[in-house]
Each structure stands twice: as structure tokens, then as C-alpha cells.
Amino acid sequence: SSHVEHDLVNILFTEAQIQQRLGEMAAQITEDYAGRDLLVVGVLRGAVMVMADLARAMPVHLEMDWMAVSSYGSGTKSSGVVRILKDLDTDISGRDVLIVDEIIDTGLTLSWLVNNLSSRSPASVEIATLLRKPEALSMPVEPKYVGWDIPNEFVVGYGLDYRERYRNLRDIGTLAPHVYS
Ligand code: PRP
Numbered sequence: 001s002s003h004v005e006h007d008l009v010n011i012l013f014t015e016a017q018i019q020q021r022l023g024e025m026a027a028q029i030t031e032d033y034a035g036r037d038l039l040v041v042g043v044l045r046g047a048v049m050v051m052a053d054l055a056r057a058m059p060v061h062l063e064m065d066w067m068a069v070s071s072y073g074s075g076t077k078s079s080g081v082v083r084i085l086k087d088l089d090t091d092i093s094g095r096d097v098l099i100v101d102e103i104i105d106t107g108l109t110l111s112w113l114v115n116n117l118s119s120r121s122p123a124s125v126e127i128a129t130l131l132r133k134p135e136a137l138s139m140p141v142e143p144k145y146v147g148w149d150i151p152n153e154f155v156v157g158y159g160l161d162y163r164e165r166y167r168n169l170r171d172i173g174t175l176a177p178h179v180y181s
């Protein structure tokens with residue numbers, strides 16, 4: 001069918017649940033960074049929705065920048081190769097940096113990003129992620145802010161894609177089998 005929502009078989013988190021949880025995370029982040037000069041870094045492209053909503057839930061001064069990385073340099077994610085497709089426009093030396101992503105799966109992307117940004121002499125580097133799959137984790141990543149831990153299932157929506165589609169869904173869920181066939 002043409003309606004994108006009809007391809008979801010099971011909704012894990014509704015738009016309202018996502019906004020509620022992001023509000024809680026934003027309140028905690030605002031408290032933790034009180035009086036500091038926060039730079040939030042979104043990881044393109046999946047983090048666009050989380051960045052937009054999380055940043056707007058924080059009623060404080062902050063700066064936003066973006067990075068794009070590819071973890072498919074040698075064909076598969078398991079190759080462990082990450083490269084920068086778009087670097088920061090900001091000098092993060094001495095800055096408090098909060099990396100924002102929508103999911104930690106194997107942990108490859110964010111473990112690599114934390115190492116990369118840490119080498120630029122920031123005051124601090126932390127991670128906020130909406131979702132995490134503990135069973136899939138194969139790299140050391142310790143996000144300071146986690147929305148929810150989820151089972152090791154393929155999920156789409158709210159930035160998460162299947163073959164570049166479904167990022168524009170407001171909810172997060174699993175795809176019906178007919179999508180894959
Ligand atoms: C996805 C997701 C995370 C990353 C998590 O991004 O948005 O950034 O994978 O997986 P990992 O923990 O195994 O590294 P992807 O590289 O697919 O690109 P996208 O953000 O453009 O969808």
C-alpha cells in the first residue's frame with residue numbers, strides 16, 4: 001500500500017511516548033550542564049528527528065553541529081571501518097560535547113566517534129541515544145543518556161530506516177514481513 005504507516009506490524013514507541021521520554025532526558029541534560037556551554041552533535045542522518053526534538057525540549061543556550069560517518073567502508077558493518085563523510089564545522093577544543101544519535105546497535109559508530117572527538121581536546125564528550133540494543137553491543141560504548149533499551153529486533157521510524165525509507169514515521173516499530181519480500 002502507499003501509506004507508510006501500513007507497513008508497521010508492531011509499534012514499540014508512539015510519537016507521544018517518544019516526546020515524553022525526550023522531555024525527561026532533556027530535563028536531565030539541562031540540569032547536568034547548567035552553567036556550561038553545550039555543543040550538541042547530531043549524527044547524520046538517523047539522528048535528525050531526535051536532535052530536532054531533544055534540542056527544542058531544552059530551554060537553554062546551546063549550539064548544534066552535525067557529523068556524517070560511514071561504517072560500511074569495507075562492505076559490512078562488521079568490518080569495523082568508519083570514515084568521516086562530513087566533519088564538524090566547530091572547533092571543539094575546550095568544549096562540552098554531547099553526541100546525539102537515535103540508536104546504538106553494535107556500538108561501532110559511537111565508540112569510534114567518541115574516540116575521534118576525544119582526540120580533539122574537548123572539555124567533555126558524552127552520548128545521548130534514544131535507543132540501545134544491549135544484545136547487539138560489540139564495542140565499548142557508555143552513553144550517559146539512554147531513552148530505552150530494546151530487544152535485538154530491526155526497528156524503523158523516527159529517523160531509523162530500511163533501505164532509506166520509513167525515517168519519516170512518527171512512531172518506532174517493526175516492519176511487516178511483506179515489506180521484505
Ligand atoms: C545507524 C544509526 C546509528 C548507527 C548505529 O546509522 O543511525 O548511527 O547505525 O549502529 P552501530 O551501533 O552498529 O554503529 P547508519 O550508519 O545506518 O546511517 P544513517 O544514520 O544515515 O541511517
Ligand code: MG
Binds near residue numbers: 043044046101
Ligand atoms: Mg546513524
